[in-house]
Amino acid sequence: MNESIVISLGGSVISGDPIDADYMKSFARILEASKYRRVGIVTGGGRTARSYISVLRKLNVNENVLDEIGIYATRMNALSMASLIPGSNPTIPFTVEDAVNLMNTYRFVVMGGTEPGHTTDTVAALLCERSATRTLINVTSVDGVYDMDPHRFANAKRFDRIGYREAIALSTKSSAGAGPNVFMDITALTIAMRSRIRVIVTSRDIDNLEKILKGDRAVSTFIDDDQRS
Amino acid sequence: MNESIVISLGGSVISGDPIDADYMKSFARILEASKYRRVGIVTGGGRTARSYISVLRKLNVNENVLDEIGIYATRMNALSMASLIPGSNPTIPFTVEDAVNLMNTYRFVVMGGTEPGHTTDTVAALLCERSATRTLINVTSVDGVYDMDPHRFANAKRFDRIGYREAIALSTKSSAGAGPNVFMDITALTIAMRSRIRVIVTSRDIDNLEKILKGDRAVSTFIDDDQRS
């Protein structure tokens, strides 16, 4: 069990024009060098998703269809990512169940979204849960969970660790509020809580990620069991 | 547009031993008599889901697998429901997209859950959204949205209508709190809000449901646009 890991690779993290393939290549390199024997990776939609959705929303396209177009983009990114990791799945699974099955054949399994209404963070939490993996790394646009929006408040403080309930409360507040301080959506956090998945929120910095994969001290926030603190 | 409707038929509403087939038959009857030309129905898991999950959770079965076992139960209920409605789909679709496709062939399309992490209320909201249907009837264990848990507080007051944001706030409070006053989950409500789907929360009472289908005054709560009030 200890040998598995699931990583949610946020769309913003891999965006370029359209993707930052050099970054993806570096990311592949540190994964290959890591100790993990089963690695699940879920990629976000990034620039491609955003640009389609922005153009089509102006024409009043159905929000559910926009979600699905975004999912297509996550799968393009997933196939791109997989094409840069030797030993990964040659085709992108469309469901979490199929991905879990592939994790018994390939060391690295990359997937994107599954269906409208689920973020790729939620997909990652479900993949983690179904594959009985205990840790989920969420690589996102902030380097951890803060008590206030770090982009707006200089005195915002990053937590080293935080309990599930507190994280859900913070995420709820961020969703409702104005700021971009959303480190993970509520559904993903709720799944992590019910199956006691440790979530590590961190940024795209490759050196820092390498430390996390090694279990070394790194810039991040651990979200886990409230009682443990 | 006006001719479509989607109904979420809560598991508790159709439970018997294992299902209340007589109730389902009555429900079929009022639907057939209704004015709607395209009717989507999403059934919950009810007693069957609960009994499997309760037995297996004690043996520490993976929560994600429990969700999937629950989804199997929703599909048994869906096929049972469909078998009682002439002119409905002969097989149960596994995705919202397939269901929308079937809605172009059958007047009544019945489905259950889709994948772990989504309640059947959320599936119903997604089906409503994707099929460009404007109204979602949520038949559940309470007859509307209350300001307090009606089972515990005699002075609890049912709203006639309520805005999306207020409904989400109430649902969040109920989820977190102790009481069973959860009329609909947050994800379902969020989808309703983004696509301006009017949600009608009501109970299983057949006469009351018949009134709602006719557009007559009935016991229920309308959830819709905050600005409209």
Next chain:
Amino acid sequence: MNESIVISLGGSVISGDPIDADYMKSFARILEASKYRRVGIVTGGGRTARSYISVLRKLNVNENVLDEIGIYATRMNALSMASLIPGSNPTIPFTVEDAVNLMNTYRFVVMGGTEPGHTTDTVAALLCERSATRTLINVTSVDGVYDMDPHRFANAKRFDRIGYREAIALSTKSSAGAGPNVFMDITALTIAMRSRIRVIVTSRDIDNLEKILKGDRAVSTFIDDDQRS
């Protein structure tokens, strides 16, 4: 070849309210301890199937749809069983061919029914045949094949072994007659005969099953080649 086994786990054998999860757990334990490297398990529908069918048949639901509802129940039982066996398939295959494919990835592959018109005993016989497995254990409500219905006749005698043709003749007589002495259906037996699959009919007794898995002497009936006797 010698290292494979297929087991048909009759619905009545695993029924509880809804399932006898403790029994299933014990069954999983003896399988894990067994010598077999590839194990196929086909679960019946049991109590869940019976209760749905009984309620719906009264409302004249199509028999084919009732079969399919029963198949859903077999799959719920299959997923339940799989969730209790470490190293088994994470999702339930819907066809024998898919199951055979999974048998090259997982030591234990659990499935339920496939399509209306096939009992799970027949599915087990087909899985056995397609995977080139030589032995099929049929765990059912009787502990072997009798010359008369053992529940009605005190002097009924259990065979130690019996030829395929004789077994088919007995099964035909039982199907036509009144008694519940049906140890296996004719189609399943015919498949066993054409591919010379040895069938072991036995009861749910765990200690007895453990002996059978070890190749020790146990209460059961062997059905095999007529010439061999």
Next chain:
Amino acid sequence: MNESIVISLGGSVISGDPIDADYMKSFARILEASKYRRVGIVTGGGRTARSYISVLRKLNVNENVLDEIGIYATRMNALSMASLIPGSNPTIPFTVEDAVNLMNTYRFVVMGGTEPGHTTDTVAALLCERSATRTLINVTSVDGVYDMDPHRFANAKRFDRIGYREAIALSTKSSAGAGPNVFMDITALTIAMRSRIRVIVTSRDIDNLEKILKGDRAVSTFIDDDQRS
């Protein structure tokens, strides 16, 4: 209901080198001219199936795989048949459920076998049952049900009608015995019995078939409810 019909077109009936396309064209013509609004057609494997199986069985190929190779042949024949009927399904469904779905879009739906262990006669009975069709025409190598093998006994007598149980008894006897007097397999007949499907056994003669489709007097045997005689 009265407007549907299902036809099992035996492999021997359409065999040529490889198929008798002229016969199939004539068959298409009388179907198009018939009164039926929904027509299901299930084709057998014929010469193609027989020649593959005969060559491969000598090399001890798995019987289940031989069944599947036979099913491929039935689908080639199905697609051939469909290609000769304007207004039929453009692709061949692999399951009875998919075929029933297509019957709501196309007037003529042609399919072959579904999975090893089922004859195409059984598939036809299941299609009839699931689509709530009341009559199944079995076009086969004999022109009805006889009390003895008509090829061996000059005094064999064809029944005008016969009850289900009696037909099953005759089929059992034929299967066990030497003769080719098998007008329909036991599983197919059992399905017909449980859902009270009237089976009409008849030969490939086009003029005779045309009469049957019109409801006129023709050479055939009706198999139906035992009480009705």
Next chain:
Amino acid sequence: MNESIVISLGGSVISGDPIDADYMKSFARILEASKYRRVGIVTGGGRTARSYISVLRKLNVNENVLDEIGIYATRMNALSMASLIPGSNPTIPFTVEDAVNLMNTYRFVVMGGTEPGHTTDTVAALLCERSATRTLINVTSVDGVYDMDPHRFANAKRFDRIGYREAIALSTKSSAGAGPNVFMDITALTIAMRSRIRVIVTSRDIDNLEKILKGDRAVSTFIDDDQRS
């Protein structure tokens, strides 16, 4: 037959940042106003495909995977196009056969590519052929077929019509040579020839396209039977 049309909408034609949604909206408008009762539309990959492939090819990604990434882009464009045409398919078919099936349910069916090794022009030719449609409009970056590359030679002459064999010879020459004068690939033209599909090559100009849909005189080249000239 006369009432069907298939249109290949080249990737360059709908490219923007990422797509030219206004153009697609105009295109939808003239289609809706047209006389055709069944319309198949195949969209190319355009800017999105090109940008992914260009970034990944530099990293030596497998050409077959690049083809598949391009196909994902064609499907994003297809879903975008479909979302702008009322009465079109809600999900994008992945095979020509599925698309033909949908053409019996929806007036407009939009799809992208199918599998590596096939251009979307070839997919359009196959869709045209399988749906027994007699005309294929290829909307591309040139307004017809020229005897020389019109971008390089001022005296290049556009054909009003041209035979299949001559078109194939020109396309072969263009593929081999330097210029971008490829109006359609050889495989697509070969399919058109074998099934005598009339191909109309034209540019993205909406007014011109409208004329073509009406059967009026317009800037274009007809490719059809060599004998007909």
Next chain:
Amino acid sequence: MNESIVISLGGSVISGDPIDADYMKSFARILEASKYRRVGIVTGGGRTARSYISVLRKLNVNENVLDEIGIYATRMNALSMASLIPGSNPTIPFTVEDAVNLMNTYRFVVMGGTEPGHTTDTVAALLCERSATRTLINVTSVDGVYDMDPHRFANAKRFDRIGYREAIALSTKSSAGAGPNVFMDITALTIAMRSRIRVIVTSRDIDNLEKILKGDRAVSTFIDDDQRS
């Protein structure tokens, strides 16, 4: 990489009545004895395909449907071939992507065609490309590539090796011309060229094939990079 090989087994090579199972058995034997750890095999349609197509084309059946009927035949041949190779896939994949996935589970993966418009030679080239295999053996009706049709010209000369472009030019000429000197279609060769797959064209002679599998000198033509000569 060096350990993989893909083989296109032309339909004419395995034709008998209907197939030459003894030849296929010999072919299986030399493959099993070879050094390759991953072997992809694509079978053609042969006699079965030809006989169906010939009968149906006379009745003006849609060419696309004829292609699909031919593909069914290639899959019958594939399943026949697989049934004779221990350690091969138990079911036939319908897409190249599925086949590549199976190549991670089975040493031998056999498949037939995929969709109308692609020859099995092209499917083999795509399978080779997607699985990152460097060599494709094309077993066909000629024993190499000739400068003229060897059946018509006594002085025709077989190349030992030839560049991609030259091979494409020869193939184009053969397709257009009268002769049967088509060693491989243009699409297949173009895929080989873009991914620098070495193609070995050779005949069905088993001893000669065995030499090729061992890397020994044998009768054949190598098609590879133009610069390498």
